Amino acid sequence: MEDDFETGESGASATFPMQASSLRKNGFVMLKGHPCKIVDMSTSKTGKHGHAKVHLVGIDIFTGKKYEDLCPSTHNMNVPSVKRKEYQVLCINDDFLSLMDDGAVTRDDLRLPEGDLGKEIEKKMQNGEEFFVTVLQALGEEQVMSTKAANN
Structure with missing residues (x-):
């Protein structure tokens, strides 16, 4: 029986190395x-x-802040593992969204976003619209990024 020692600490797969010259615009990178x-x-x-x-x-995917860096093209840069998932919005409870994924699994642990996006979600709920939110996940952080109308 072989032992598997490649687990590392939690977050070990949060980023992976990529040569700077291989990065592309609209891709992701740790800056x-x-x-x-x-x-x-x-x-x-x-x-x-x-x-x-x-x-x-x-641009930081969670805060919108701008960052710059200079790196030799042959060096490796860390690239965050970014996951994108869509959830149907069921309701809002105490500033938390009740969401359901395509496997009918519900979760209530994501906070209603602040600013215009949060107002848009509240307005759609008040109007009784069926819609989805796109959630980005990276480095153990998750955030609602946008809304999308449900295609009935």
Whole structure:
């Protein structure tokens, strides 16, 4: 019987390495410890003994803050494992959303988002609309990112 030692601590698979030159715009990358969507990137050529450098600009997927980093194109950057899942909204209880996934599994642990998105969700609920929310998950954090009308 073989022992499996590749489990590591929790969060071991939260990120994976990828060579900086392999990253693409609209992909994801960790910039200064934050999971970001790449909104701009450029590669600069350097002198005859230097490395080409990749300049990355990303927006934090949870806070919307902008981060930048410069990395040699041959170095590895951490890429967050980002999961996207859709849930049907059942109701709102004390600022928490009651959600159901496509397997009819319900959860009540996600907070109603603040700002315009939260207001949009409340308005759709008051109007009796059937709709879904898209939830992004990365680094053990989850957040409702957008709404989508149910296709009846």
